[in-house]
Amino acid sequence: MSIDINPRLLRYFLAVAEELHFGRAAMRLYISQPSLSHQIRKLEGTLGTPLFVRSSRWVQLTAAGRTLLKEAPAALAALEKAVELTRLAGAGSATTIRLGYTPVASFGTFAVLLDALQEAHPDFVIDAREIFSAEIPERLCAGDLDIGLALSPPAFDGVDSEILRREVVSALLSTRHRLSETPKIPLKDLRDETLLLFPRRLAPAYYDGIVAACQEAGFAPQICAFEDPPVNAMLARLSGGREVGLAPASFAEHAAKLGTTLTVRDVVDPPIAADLSILWPTNDPSPAIASVLATARRCAERHEWLGSPIA
Incomplete structure (x- = not known):
């Protein structure tokens, strides 16, 4: 079955999905709230399923809405890329x-x-x-x-x-973790912790460098490598407060912003290069x-x- 959806409707949907508030989304899009609500209902009618659960006080995504939120950005990016490539090729x-x-x-x-x-x-x-x-x-x-x-x-x-770019490897951990209040964590203090890392096959030299640094600090690390998309996997595992993620500083800081109960700490003695x-x-x-x-x-x-x- 072919469904014809105007890309503008997807952009309207993404604004509401990200804000979870029709008023804020309308301001962001520079359109009126009634017009935005009408366009979202039009999109829901085209898809044949509700995308949001609405009340007078809150807005939530339905299961269908969560699926579209996952897929829509890639679809829009692909369309924009195709349009730009076509224009440049024509010129x-x-x-x-x-x-x-x-x-x-x-x-x-x-x-x-x-x-x-x-x-x-x-x-x-x-x-x-x-x-x-x-x-x-x-x-x-x-x-x-x-x-x-x-x-x-x-x-x-x-x-x-x-x-x-050269960065340090930082520790990403739950605010409930015993080391969360330690500004600079000596590597040896991770001796009894389970460390979350990217699987070795994805970045062998980086993985081996962390293992070597742990051995230099006097211990063989307990490592759990996660296979899922890096940010999602690390956030899910660290939310329990029992493990410590090790990742380049920019990655760790971004992940911490996505997880409200996570914090980033420096790793020292020795610091590890990424x-x-x-x-x-x-x-x-x-x-x-x-x-x-x-x-x-x-x-x-x-x-x-x-x-x-x-x-």
Whole structure:
């Protein structure tokens, strides 16, 4: 069955779903509240199911609404990308950069780089794909990607790389955890804790670096690796207050903002480095790749990404 939905209705839906308040959503969209309510009812009629449960005091998503909230952003992004690619191709000026980035880069690095690329090269179309670090070098060699952002990537024949951002690994834990009031947590104090990490196969060098640091601190870590999408999995596990997540600082700080009962603490003695590198095919001399690398280096300098916090 084919359903014709105006993308504008999806944007209206997302505003209400994010605000959970028709008045605030209407102000955000610069339309009247009655008009917004009418448009949402129109969308519900088209889909044949209610998306919100409404009362005079609150608004909640139905099961169908939660599903649409999960799927709609990707659908809109795909549509906008298709429109932009078509326009640029029609103007004869489209240069597509296929960029694969580790989920960790989503927070504070990829967005900054993307903004800089769009400002410096408005004729570039960035085809961004979230890919785990271990897969990026092979995808570059296979010609599936032009540029990669990977966490502690291994050396790989046919791929060049340089460190773009160096961070410390931070502890992410529940405010109920016994160490939550400790501003700087010595690594040895995690001896008896279960540590949540990305699975080793997704970023082997990063994983091994944490294990080596624990061994240097005098203990073999108890590790639980989670397989689900990183932010959701870590928030769910840490909410119980029994485990400690270890992740690059920017990732940990973003996750803590999503979980109201979570806090971030420094890990010291020793601090652990998390290096995010930019990768590209060794034998690709294209001006476009060179331009991306130059822009990335300017970003690193401007934001002091390589001002090492590791003593």
